[in-house]
Amino acid sequence: MNYQVNIGADDQVNVKVEDLSEPLSFPVExxxxxxxxxxxxxxxxxxxxxxxxxxxxxxxxxxxxxxxxGRDSIIVIRTAADTIKxxxxxxxxxxxxxxxxxxxxxxxxxxxxxxxxxxxxWRYDLEGNCTFKLDExxxxxxxxxxxxxxxxxxxxxxxxxxxxxNMDLNAIPLRExxxxxxxxxxxxxxxxxxxxxxxxxxxxxxxxxxxxxxxEPYHVAGTHTQMLNNGDYYAYSAAxxxxxxxxxxxRNTGNGVKQASTVTRAGKEGKDPRISTYELQNExxxxxxxxxxxxxLVNAARRLVxxxxxxxxxxxxxxxxxxxxxxxDAKRGITWPTITPEQQGKAGLAWSIFPNMSILQGIxxxxxxxxxxYGDDPNKCIFETYAIERFPIGAEPKTxxxxxxxxxxxxxxxxxxxxxxxAAVQRGMHxxxxxxxxxxxxxxxxxxxxxxNLADYMGAGALRLLK
Ligand code: FES
Ligand SMILES: [Fe+2]
Numbered sequence: 001m002n003y004q005v006n007i008g009a010d011d012q013v014n015v016k017v018e019d020l021s022e023p024l025s026f027p028v029e030x031x032x033x034x035x036x037x038x039x040x041x042x043x044x045x046x047x048x049x050x051x052x053x054x055x056x057x058x059x060x061x062x063x064x065x066x067x068x069x070g071r072d073s074i075i076v077i078r079t080a081a082d083t084i085k086x087x088x089x090x091x092x093x094x095x096x097x098x099x100x101x102x103x104x105x106x107x108x109x110x111x112x113x114x115x116x117x118x119x120x121x122w123r124y125d126l127e128g129n130c131t132f133k134l135d136e137x138x139x140x141x142x143x144x145x146x147x148x149x150x151x152x153x154x155x156x157x158x159x160x161x162x163x164x165x166n167m168d169l170n171a172i173p174l175r176e177x178x179x180x181x182x183x184x185x186x187x188x189x190x191x192x193x194x195x196x197x198x199x200x201x202x203x204x205x206x207x208x209x210x211x212x213x214x215x216e217p218y219h220v221a222g223t224h225t226q227m228l229n230n231g232d233y234y235a236y237s238a239a240x241x242x243x244x245x246x247x248x249x250x251r252n253t254g255n256g257v258k259q260a261s262t263v264t265r266a267g268k269e270g271k272d273p274r275i276s277t278y279e280l281q282n283e284x285x286x287x288x289x290x291x292x293x294x295x296x297l298v299n300a301a302r303r304l305v306x307x308x309x310x311x312x313x314x315x316x317x318x319x320x321x322x323x324x325x326x327x328x329d330a331k332r333g334i335t336w337p338t339i340t341p342e343q344q345g346k347a348g349l350a351w352s353i354f355p356n357m358s359i360l361q362g363i364x365x366x367x368x369x370x371x372x373x374y375g376d377d378p379n380k381c382i383f384e385t386y387a388i389e390r391f392p393i394g395a396e397p398k399t400x401x402x403x404x405x406x407x408x409x410x411x412x413x414x415x416x417x418x419x420x421x422x423a424a425v426q427r428g429m430h431x432x433x434x435x436x437x438x439x440x441x442x443x444x445x446x447x448x449x450x451x452x453n454l455a456d457y458m459g460a461g462a463l464r465l466l467k
Contacts, residue, residue, distance in 0.1 A: 020239055023466040025436045026451045028429045030461050031206040037378035041070040044355060044457045049177045051162040051357055051370065052076050053107070054388075056194055056396075058084065058163075062111040062126065066101040067165060068382075070373050073101045074154050076163055077112070079126040086156035086165050087128050091117040092149045098124070103375045106200045106382055106401055115151075124151055160359075161191035161388070181243040184347050188361050189337045190388070194396040196291065196365075198386035199404040199411065203419070205426035207356060207371040207381035208450075213418050213425075214358045214369045215446040216246055217349070223417050226287075230267045230280045235349065237445035242453050244446035247348025261348045263292055263362055264322065266314040273314035274304040277321060289412035291367040291387035292360060296332075300325035322363075329364065333392035336363050352446050354453055365389045379426055385415060438466070 029036050052067035053076060064077035066089055073089035075098065089097050096119040101108050114131070115124040123132035130149035133139075143149055155166040157174040159182060164174050175182060203210050213219070220233035227233065237246040247261030263284070267276030278301040284292045300321055308320055326336045339347075350360035358369040366388050374380035384401070391397070404410035406419035428434060439447045448463060455461040 020445045020448050021441050023441050024448050024463045025466055026461055026463050027436055031209055031429050032378055034378055037376045045069050046167045048355055049164045049166045049174050052165045053163045055158050055161050055163055062113050066099050066108045068101055070376055074165055076156055084156055086154035087151035093120055093122050180240045181351055187337055187339045187343050193388035193390055195399040196387040196389045198399055199402045200384040201406050203381050203383050204423040206378050207373045209425050210381050210383045210422055211356050211371040212447050215352050216444045218440055218443040224414055230283045235443050239449035242354035244352045244449045245348045246350055246446055262344050263349055273317040274308050277301050277317055287413040294365050296328050297325050300328055334390045339363055
């Protein structure tokens with residue numbers, strides 16, 4: 001098989017597909033081709049807003065983190081109580097990285113009042129000005145133009161408590177980039193949540209292979225078989241421009257928008273919802289690494305069978321459960337935002353924020369994923385998963401990024417099951433017998449929407465209609 005992708009070549013049937021409900025396919029070069037991976041740097045990563053961390057990671061003036069993306073490294077630093085700036089992590093003299101950030105790291109964190117280059121001791125202040133050049137007179141005045149020596153700026157902004165960067169100084173503002181996804185998620189006040197835990201790992205697969213494993217619950221039947229005992233996982237998925245959403249659905253009724261589409265729902269249909277709601281919550285909490293729900297929600301669900309009479313219909317059970325959990329949290333000093341069932345229903349289960357971010361949100365928590373290329377190796381990626389939650393002010397746990405091998409012990413049953421597919425999918429796609437992906441037109445539309453947008457950025461890999 002020839003993995004060379006001809007960027008811009010017209011050997012592809014470039015179908016302008018607006019309706020992603022059609023059966024569609026796209027070529028595998030995006031996952032496999034070294035040339036495609038190299039071009040992603042210029043055509044994708046240098047152009048898009050991408051989350052580099054959480055605001056909570058740099059609370060004090062001088063706190064910084066480095067963010068590696070492909071061959072680029074960026075410093076995000078708090079320069080004043082209310083100002084955060086970002087710079088390319090490179091010294092203007094002869095190009096040493098100002099902060100050592102090897103590709104196999106998932107970032108370096110610390111506090112600096114300025115930067116001193118480790119090679120020839122040039123200095124920079126927090127504003128990026130070069131404040132000391134050893135023997136500057138040797139340049140005969142050529143360095144007096146500060147545009148030659150200032151740290152090259154990167155745009156930075158925040159949304160939902162995340163720090164986003166963009167290397168394209170002419171890019172549209174972040175809020176505009178977030179578009180409707182931002183409007184729909186804003187009521188969840190994700191910015192008030194804090195890390196509960198955060199772990200990362202390196203996979204032998206493309207970053208898209210990894211992040212796409214979290215774009216659809218269609219894989220539950222094949223990957224998380226045990227979960228079928230406590231819930232149904234049929235799902236819809238929908239495109240919102242660059243971004244996409246999925247939510248639970250009922251087979252054969254189309255895209256019902258309802259609260260039951262979210263992670264906060266009654267369990268298996270046909271069971272007593274007072275019991276099934278608890279069983280589902282408890283299963284999620286214990287097998288998804290204490291994430292995707294909270295202890296408050298699990299405990300309130302456990303009491304449902306005592307607090308409600310037999311025969312209470314599922315919507316009543318959910319209403320009662322959420323009301324009690326809200327009260328329980330209020331007693332601990334956690335205020336829930338007001339989110340109507342309609343808003344919750346519209347927000348669905350989980351969002352893909354283009355290109356590499358996934359947010360599975362609840363009113364008081366979110367489980368998030370990020371996948372990044374490992375240098376420009378198409379068969380390797382850096383993968384991060386973290387849980388954020390609302391905590392009483394002052395009671396937020398102290399967390400750090402922890403490298404964790406992809407085992408059940410480190411990640412819990414469900415994520416380890418997801419992880420078991422990563423390298424196998426990547427290897428499978430290399431097969432000369434693979435004809436190209438056949439994403440489910442109803443349940444995996446987030447994947448096709450992602451590739452539609454990716455193709456627009458890359459100028460290659462357009463969707464094809466399966467006739
Ligand atoms: S490369 Fe930084 S001072 Fe020379
Ligand atoms: Fe999964």
